[in-house]
Amino acid sequence: MKIERVIVHNFRSHKDTEVKFENGINLIIGQNGSGKSSLLDAILVGLYWPIRGRIGLRKEEFTRDGSRGARIEIEFEHDGTKYRVVRDFARDVSFIKRLESGTWKHASEPTSLAVRSFMERIIPFDVFVNAVYVRQGEIDAILESDEARGKLVREILNIEKYERALDNLGRVIRDIKRRREEKKKFVTRYEGIEEKIRDFEKKLVDVIKEIKEVNKELPDAKRKVEEIKEELKELEKIRDRINELEKILASLESKKARFEERIENLERSIEEKRKRIGELKKEVEKLPELEKEEYEFRKLKGFRDKYIRERHELEKKLLSIQNQITQIEEKIQELENKEEELKKLKEEEKELRNTLEMLEKYAKKFEDVEAILGQIKRLKDKLEGKKPEEIYIRINELVEKKKKLEEELSQVRREIGELSQKRKDREKAIAELKRARGKCPVCGRELTEEHKKSLIEKYSKEIVEIERRYIEIKEQEKKLSDEISRADIQLRKFSKLEGIARQLQELEEKIKDVNIEELKEKKREYEDTKRELNKLLGIIHQLETDVKALEDYKKRLNDLKEKEKVITRLLNELDNNLQSLGFSSIEELDARIRELENIHNEYVRIKEANAELKMLENQVNLERKELDDTFEKLAEVEDQIEDVNKELRELKEKYDPELHERRQEDIIEAEKRLSELKARLGELEKREADLRESIEEMKKQRDEVERAKEEIKRLERALRNAEELKNKIKEYMALIREDALKRIGEIASEIFSEFTDGKYSEVVVEAEEKKVKLYVVYDGKRRPLTFLSGGEKIALGLAFRLAMSMYLTGRMSLLILDEPTPYLDDERRRKLVEIMERHLRKISQVIIVSHDEELKDAADYVIRINLENGASKVEVVS
Template sequence: MRIEKLIVKDFRSHSLTKVNFTSGINLIIGQNGSGKSSLLDALLVGLYWPSKPKDLRKEEVLRAGGKSTEITVFFEKDGVKYQLHRNITRGMAFAKYYDGSSWKHATETSQKAVRDWMERLVPYDVFLNAIYIRQGEIDAILESDESREKVVRQVLGLEKYENAYRNLLEVRKEIERRIKSTEDYLKSTENLDELIVEMERELSNALKEINELSPQIPKLEKELEGVERKLKELDALEKEINSLRLEVKEREGNRKRLETKLEELEKRIAEGRQRLHELEDRVKEFQRLKEKAELYLRLSDFRRRYVDEKARNEKLAENYRAQISAIEERLKELSELEKRLRGLEKERDKLERKLKGLEKDARAYEDARSLSSQLEDLRKRLKLSRGEIEKFIEEIEDAKKRKEEIQAELNEINGERGGLKNLARERNRAIMELKKAKGKCPVCGRELTEKHRKEIIAKYQAELKDVSQSLKELDERERELRSELVKIEKILKRERELIRQKELLDQIAELEERLKGYDLEELRKKAEEYEGVKDELSRLEGELESTKAELEKAKALEKKRTITGEKLRLIEERLRKLDEELKEMGFSEIGELDEKLAELEPSYKRYLELRNSEEEFEREKSNLDRLKLELEEVKSSLDAESRALKERMDELSKKEKLYSMEEHEKTREAFASLREELAGKKAQLEALERKRDETMENLRKLKEERERRKEKAKELEELKKARDRVQELREKVRRYKAMLKEGALAKVGEIASEIFEELTEEKYSGVTVKAEENKIRLGVIYNGKERGLGFLSGGERIALGLAFRLALSLYLAGEISLLILDEPTPYLDDERRRRLVDIMQRYLRKIPQVIVVSHDEELKDAADRVIRVSLENGVSVVKEVELGV
């Protein structure tokens, strides 16, 4: 897999970012918080959303102020180009592949379909464990032997073998379960042949009984049909007689009810006439009291309104008078504040003049403090004295001269080696020709004798031996020179740091010289006085502002007093009008009105008692008319019911003469007996036929079961063979996993040793990796002895963790084409970061594409392509950096 392009929109701090990736080492660099690691998160989200990564949620990825989070990843795998797009906010996604002429959809356009497709192409666990080295993974390696073992299992893919080992156990258990089930089945079906013979005998008996019973049923059916016809005739006559009897009884009841209702209606009409006469007297009394009741209501309403409005307005008037009094008191207080304001303004002018005089000294003190802080910072960064720097510079100059000498000598060695190899080829070719030659010698042209042949071959072989010895000596000298060259390179790598240290010394001297021109103690006193005056002036200005604000309130208070006075006048006018209205009603005070209301109250209460009398009179009159009409209808119904009753009684007498209950009962008994006998015969026949069918079906199943039993016996033998094969395969998987882990850890240990030696300047001569049950122990070789992690310093522990994790990925370099490193340099010191550059150049180039995210500028020296991320106005901006800049 190789990443070609990443396009991110409204993701965290990225508004619209496009990043192109090439083969080789791609470095994404920027300060912390600039948004560089967000690009890796966007890559994970783009490839595996929504189920992975689990620690990211939709609401966390949308940029503040953004509208829609979108991610597009272009990548190549196994020679095919792919494009994967997701709109996280809208829940949309698609995956496409390029067929050489156009882009075509690889799966359905949904988040789940695209996620499942990507999991099949590159599983998430493979991507996260083999391809992507996260920030916290180095710490996990160092945390414990158990956590280190977990990382190794994930990266090397050992879990799939462990899963296979466990799954094969489950397969074996399933096979054993099926063997047990099959054996139980065969044991339970041993007597099948005996059951089949018994079933065939039962079938023969059932067929014989069916043939004897079948002719009897039609005879019984014909006899039952004649009895049933006669029974139906008698049933119909009985039903008709019963119906007439019921109707006669019902009509007799109806006639009695109508006679009772007639008496009741005549009684209710007499009572209604008496009630109507009483209601007529109540209506006349109600009309006489109507005028007094209306006067009572009018006076009562006026009194309620008069009392409510007077009480409310008198309360408002009292409130307005209190407000006016308070306002006048406040205005008197504000007149005193004007004198205070003039005094504060004079004091402020005095402090401003003093502050202006101290301002220059305060600025000078701040400048001196800034220079002192810079000087302190530079001194902390300084690690060497000027004498040490000059000494190291001399060493570096000597190293440069010696490097040139070594390079010249190596060139001479290469030339000399080439001449010796050419001579060796010539002598070997001559020996081959001599061995084949006949007649004349191919070397000197003389007659070739066997003695002469042997002499020349011996001579050339001696020369080849001398050439071989010379080549060995040249190789040994080259190894010595290259070993010396490695040490010289270590010295030359310090040149950049020495230049920085020299620049620091020059800056320190310049700052010390500038600080001599300041009297820091005097300036400090002036600065403190300046701050004191500044605080006092700030307090005074605050008091001035509050005093002015208070004086501004005077105008508002005068306006409020005028408005409140006008409101009071209106309230008093309303109270006067209420008293005038009382007099217009004919009362000089409220007490007279109360006396009048007490006088009218009894008439009003009687009026209320009689207010429904008119409606009751009309209702009673209407009810009486209705009762009279109902009386006439009942008389008419009673006559009709009497005539109908006589007709039904005559008809019933005729039907009873035609019916005999004794004959009816005999016919019913004969019908029941025949029907019961017929039903028994039919039930017996059905039972026999059902038994026949069941026996035939059971017989068929038993014969099929007999054939199935033969197949099960064969299947049992195959299952036993399969169980043995699964157990054998399970053992092979266990042995292969152990061999793979042992071999992989040995190779990883070799690679980690090389990297760790370089990171620690060859202080340690190797790394030991030992696998135990659920543990992987790490150690180092120091002075020929193995040491534990507790022997290492903090920086060395980090270097070892980084070396071990890089070794895991480099072990897989032949299987993976992409490696992603997220911040590989945290906690590494300057020297180890510089060494990491060399390691990346030598080792990581074995992997076709590497993407590194870091804030360390030094890693640019190892990169083929540099992408810088910065934060501008809260938005991440991505720019490509030219190498060497």
């Protein structure tokens, strides 16, 4: 996998950021808090959202303050195919596309979870966060304790997955055992089920027999109830009709009284309204005499209101326009002065540009020389004060020393082989002697017990001497190997210094004839001139912006003067309209309106009397009509009362209350008997259903017992398989942890040895349950971490963590390091640069986040992030 481009919008301190990554070592550099690590979080969110668990990131935490939601876009290449992931949290949109024949096409469903699932198929999330992405704080965990180191190793090597599998398997085993015991208890609980089934079937036969007997009695009981009910029904019908007619009669009598009362009220109301109508007609006769003065009053009043309103609005607009004209005339004068000033500054700009162009070549040359001087200083620092001749001599010495040591080691290893073979021969001879009878298997002579014992003692003593010499020679082999390793490390170191020395000589040759002070002075003049020009350009830009508005102001001035003329004309027209009505001023108009106001009030009063007259005439007509209708309704009600009384007399002659009461008592007895029979039948039928259900249930239980016995056999087989799998997982965990820690220890040994210039020859890693212990080998002896200085501990932690990532990365082409140098001293930071050049270049793409400027020497592509006005800004340095 190779990340090519990341675009971030409103993510933490990043408002609008775009970063491109290249092959090789990409360094993201900047001060703490500038947004470097946030960029790595954006990559993690973009590729694997939603993220939960120990690396949880919440949407509300990474969305930039004041924004609606973050947006992340990542382009990457994997196995020759380009992909683009987009997460838009403001619109809740997520999708991933692949480039096919020059066209971007969707690679999965456009949902957040679908995109994450697709990424899991490319690189699983656990692999990414454990092998690819080395986060801040993991070095501290390595150094904190054996338990913390063990936890980190389990997480990174994904051993926790197998531990969780063991826990889950343990729960499965416990669940199988629980289920097996439950099944056994179930089988025990339902012993004797066949005997119970036979007993319940016998009870069922007795119940069915009793049901038949009850069913024989039911028809007669039902017939008797029906006959009594028919007779009761006819009696109740007559009684109900009598009650109904009595209620109707009471209702009709009430209605008759209401109609009589309403007739009396209507006759009185009509008489009162006729008197008031006569009074109003006399008032309304005065109305025609007042209409002419009322018309004049309304016309003058309407004109006055309109005149006052329009004049006030026009005078207000006129005053506003006159004020604007004064202000714009002042602004035009100011801008014309600025226009003259701008012409002078343009001439000054031209002179400064000519001077800057002349000085630019000197400034550029000084920057080139300054870069070479910086390289020379870094190269001299790397040489650590050594001269090239000393380096060449030291290389030859180390080559000779290593050659001599390798010859000694070869001789020692030959002796080790001879001693080993000799010990095997003696052990074989002793074994044959112990088994031998008759002749000696070594010399062929007759073998007595005394001779046999003597030979065994002799060979045993030789074995003891061989083992003593073997231990001595192995110690010698170890010392020679350590010396060769140290010599090899020194040789690699001085070989690098040789190349640095040659590069240094080439750079010094380039600048030997350059007058640096003169170039420095020219560079200073260039910078001063550039600052002066930038300042002048700022003033010119502001003046140009202001002067552009001059024509707009002149146009606005002409428009306002035209509006002033229009308003003045409208004011004159208002005065002309007043005079056309015969008034020289608004005061004369007001005096006439006051004269007409009393007449207007009298007119309004009489108009209201006219409206009342019409309303009363209408009401009298309506009440006369209602009076006629009420007389007709009263006659109808009187006829209905006579009919109801007649039907009521006839029904009372037919109805016998005593007979009705006797039949009600009979029906109670008949229904009681019928209910008893039905209740008994219901009980028996329920008992039958219960028995049948119980029999069916017991038959099911009998079948379940058989199935439970089969289930017990199956569970016992599953229990054996699960326990066997659990043991195999434990064995596999031990194997992968042992192999991984051995290889990690080898890589860490090489890196830590470089960090310490060969002072420590080996890093030993040992696993013990959930702990991982670390030791270093110094002077041939294993030492604990307390033996190291503070700086050496940090270097060891970094070496160990890099080793884990390099072990896990394998054939993967990407590694991300977040702040790998926070506690390293200057010397070890320089060593880290060398380690990056030596080890990390084996990986196709490395992304490092750091605030350490020295790492630039090892980087292929440097990106700087700064915080400006609360937002992260990205700049490609080289």
